[in-house]
Amino acid sequence: MKLPDRAELDAETAETILVNQLTVGSALHLVKCEGGALSAAGLASRASTALIVYAFMARAIVVGEASVWHLFLPMAAEYLVLLLAHPLLVVFVQDAGLRHDAARSLAWIAAISVAAVAWIAWQSLEEGTAWSSQGAHELERFRQWIAGHGMLWAIAAAAASTALSLPGRVVSFHRNGPPFLAVGIGCAMRFVVAFFGCFLLPLLVANPGSAKWAVWALLLFSELGGLAMHWDLQRRLAERGIPV
Numbered sequence: 661m662k663l664p665d666r667a668e669l670d671a672e673t674a675e676t677i678l679v680n681q682l683t684v685g686s687a688l689h690l691v692k693c694e695g696g697a698l699s700a701a702g703l704a705s706r707a708s709t710a711l712i713v714y715a716f717m718a719r720a721i722v723v724g725e726a727s728v729w730h731l732f733l734p735m736a737a738e739y740l741v742l743l744l745a746h747p748l749l750v751v752f753v754q755d756a757g758l759r760h761d762a763a764r765s766l767a768w769i770a771a772i773s774v775a776a777v778a779w780i781a782w783q784s785l786e787e788g789t790a791w792s793s794q795g796a797h798e799l800e801r802f803r804q805w806i807a808g809h810g811m812l813w814a815i816a817a818a819a820a821s822t823a824l825s826l827p828g829r830v831v832s833f834h835r836n837g838p839p840f841l842a843v844g845i846g847c848a849m850r851f852v853v854a855f856f857g858c859f860l861l862p863l864l865v866a867n868p869g870s871a872k873w874a875v876w877a878l879l880l881f882s883e884l885g886g887l888a889m890h891w892d893l894q895r896r897l898a899e900r901g902i903p904v
């Protein structure tokens with residue numbers, strides 16, 4: 661029997677184990693947080709985009725001698741695009757749930773801005789310079805840190821990919837409801853890998869060059885692994901007659 665929506669799943673079906681310890685209800689929620697079902701073309705497109713971004717990152721390691729910390733900048737750029745776009749979407753998409761989520765995005769933007777201003781103010785006091793000139797100096801230093809290590813193309817590709825995904829995210833929001841920015845499969849895997857890469861690998865790998873490639877490989881695995889898990893879950897749900 662076809663079950664049209666998670667909201668209409670009875671409690672017994674929702675709590676049924678789909679795979680390992682993951683229930684049907686939780687699996688359906690995870691897939692919907694990633695935008696719903698993927699077509700074969702959509703899967704190929706997202707995988708190709710990820711490979712392009714990571715090819716630019718590999719180039720930055722070889723040519724620009726990018727550090728481990730540089731490798732997290734494309735991911736940060738993706739989330740920054742989402743945070744900045746979210747409040748703008750409210751102007752074009754009238755929805756109470758979206759406005760509520762946009763307020764949280766604005767809070768994050770405000771927090772990031774306050775942290776940046778605090779850093780500039782601290783450096784201004786340390787250097788004994790004017791706040792405005794110190795701010796310009798810090799901005800240029802950050803730009804050089806990115807461009808000087810060849811990370812600009814990887815960041816641009818990641819940001820562009822996220823911007824192009826916005827129409828699909830809006831459609832998914834209308835279909836599945838809030839939140840607009842949710843912790844889905846890929847997001848969760850990224851944070852786990854980021855934690856592992858930042859705090860464990862440098863202790864396990866003595867050679868900094870090897871550590872960079874190890875973190876690069878782990879991040880790429882999180883991207884492709886998230887897509888593979890998405891595809892597997894939607895396939896298992898479809899086999900049970902539960903559309904996503």
